[in-house]
Amino acid sequence: MSKDKTIYVCDNCGYRTIKWLGKCPACGEWNTLKENNVAPKTAVAEKNLARSQTKGANKALTLSSIADLSEERKDSGISELNRVLGGGLVLGELILLSGDPGIGKSTLALQMAAEIAKKERVVYISGEESAGQIKMRAARLGLKGDIYVLAQNDLSKAEEELKALKPSLAIVDSIQTVYLPQVNASPGSITQLKECTERLMFWAKDWNITTVIVGHVTKEGNVAGPKMLEHMVDCVLFFEGERHYQYRTLRALKNRFGSTDEIGIFAMEEDGLKEVLNPSQVFISERSEQAVGSAITASLEGTRPILVEMQALTIPSFYAQPRRTASGVDFNRLLIILAVLEKYAGVKLSNQDVFVNIAGGLKIDEPAVDLALLVALASGYNNQALDSDWLILGEVGLSGEVRRINHLKKRLNEGAKLGLKKAVVPKSNLEDKNILSDCPLKLHGVSNIAQALKILF
Numbered sequence: 001m002s003k004d005k006t007i008y009v010c011d012n013c014g015y016r017t018i019k020w021l022g023k024c025p026a027c028g029e030w031n032t033l034k035e036n037n038v039a040p041k042t043a044v045a046e047k048n049l050a051r052s053q054t055k056g057a058n059k060a061l062t063l064s065s066i067a068d069l070s071e072e073r074k075d076s077g078i079s080e081l082n083r084v085l086g087g088g089l090v091l092g093e094l095i096l097l098s099g100d101p102g103i104g105k106s107t108l109a110l111q112m113a114a115e116i117a118k119k120e121r122v123v124y125i126s127g128e129e130s131a132g133q134i135k136m137r138a139a140r141l142g143l144k145g146d147i148y149v150l151a152q153n154d155l156s157k158a159e160e161e162l163k164a165l166k167p168s169l170a171i172v173d174s175i176q177t178v179y180l181p182q183v184n185a186s187p188g189s190i191t192q193l194k195e196c197t198e199r200l201m202f203w204a205k206d207w208n209i210t211t212v213i214v215g216h217v218t219k220e221g222n223v224a225g226p227k228m229l230e231h232m233v234d235c236v237l238f239f240e241g242e243r244h245y246q247y248r249t250l251r252a253l254k255n256r257f258g259s260t261d262e263i264g265i266f267a268m269e270e271d272g273l274k275e276v277l278n279p280s281q282v283f284i285s286e287r288s289e290q291a292v293g294s295a296i297t298a299s300l301e302g303t304r305p306i307l308v309e310m311q312a313l314t315i316p317s318f319y320a321q322p323r324r325t326a327s328g329v330d331f332n333r334l335l336i337i338l339a340v341l342e343k344y345a346g347v348k349l350s351n352q353d354v355f356v357n358i359a360g361g362l363k364i365d366e367p368a369v370d371l372a373l374l375v376a377l378a379s380g381y382n383n384q385a386l387d388s389d390w391l392i393l394g395e396v397g398l399s400g401e402v403r404r405i406n407h408l409k410k411r412l413n414e415g416a417k418l419g420l421k422k423a424v425v426p427k428s429n430l431e432d433k434n435i436l437s438d439c440p441l442k443l444h445g446v447s448n449i450a451q452a453l454k455i456l457f
């Protein structure tokens, strides 16, 4: 008889070793190897055999002879969520909703559950809160749908209840707190997480229950679960936001049934998450007229343009190495823009502390907002405000050139909708005559940053 053996598995990449190591030799991460019990070989073989008997096809089929899957989407009742999912929930879809603790995952899951429960049966399995607590939360959120709530950590017991209730949606909150009793590992360990998720995959695929798994990640992002689970699920949603701001963005990091470009924007309020249907308005609403170190730009998130206010503050530094702080924009991108600004526009920032922020706490990693960042920095340094009806668009190259960006028209229209009157855009974009016809803004094409600064200041 073989005994259970202990091995060590890397949280980050899944590398296995029989000896503990401080650094994973495969991915180079530190402190990611965690103890893990493996079942005896015979048990694994038995399980594989059972799998092979229940799953998979024996005969290959040509595409034309395969029956069509219905592309029917279930409305989640929350349009920002539908947008990120690619139009709604798909029958039998397995979704991982991940994010930092306290960001609002349970709130979002409960709100969705209540919406769907107005029409269909929904079971909310909670390993974190008692049924009473969930009821209290639902009441506070003013939710109407009647959800079945099961406060249970043992997934095999939850499964019995699912068999009886046959819901169309199940929510498991959270994967770190549930377990299967027959698995020889504690809740939250890699073995449990994998086995439990496999079980949930079975619910989703064989019983056609759309299943949402809630999973926490820590600030370092190196908790075992969600990273490893990403391979097993159809869709990975990531809920993020700065703690101090009320805005939260929902992104799909992986989506078998839709694109991963769209984001959903929510505001966490007293009575739950509210959809932000007009993000541009929200993100530039607090801008003051004639603000120094501020420039408005339009970022394209998926198919939707969003106006944001780029803010920059510069002050003489007392340090040998001046400080640079970037929130919302990529730090390395900031360093490049600072270097370009100094070299090609003579704005001497190398002895200044520089702080950059996107108002509202949004994160943007699109090069089309480069020029706005540069303009905000120049405005901050020169103590000169821009007219408040400028829209600044363009990617900045290493030799100070302003480069073409995509979807210019969409961005301009969004600016016009919110009352902007004129725009600095890359000159190369204006070769496309479509842009010029019925353009709602007065356009100024520029081919380098010096031209842009000359027009603006």
Ligand code: TYD
Binding pocket: 099, 100, 101, 102, 103, 104, 105, 106, 107, 108, 137, 141, 268, 269, 270, 271, 272, 273
């Ligand atoms: P929660 O959904 O419990 O987070 P998670 O499941 O991701 O850990 O929400 C956590 C925070 O949200 C909590 O600190 C309080 C805040 N919150 C509100 O501001 N308003 C609300 O209506 C709710 C339900 C929560």
Ligand code: MG
Binding pocket: 105, 106, 107, 128, 173
């Ligand atoms: Mg929670």
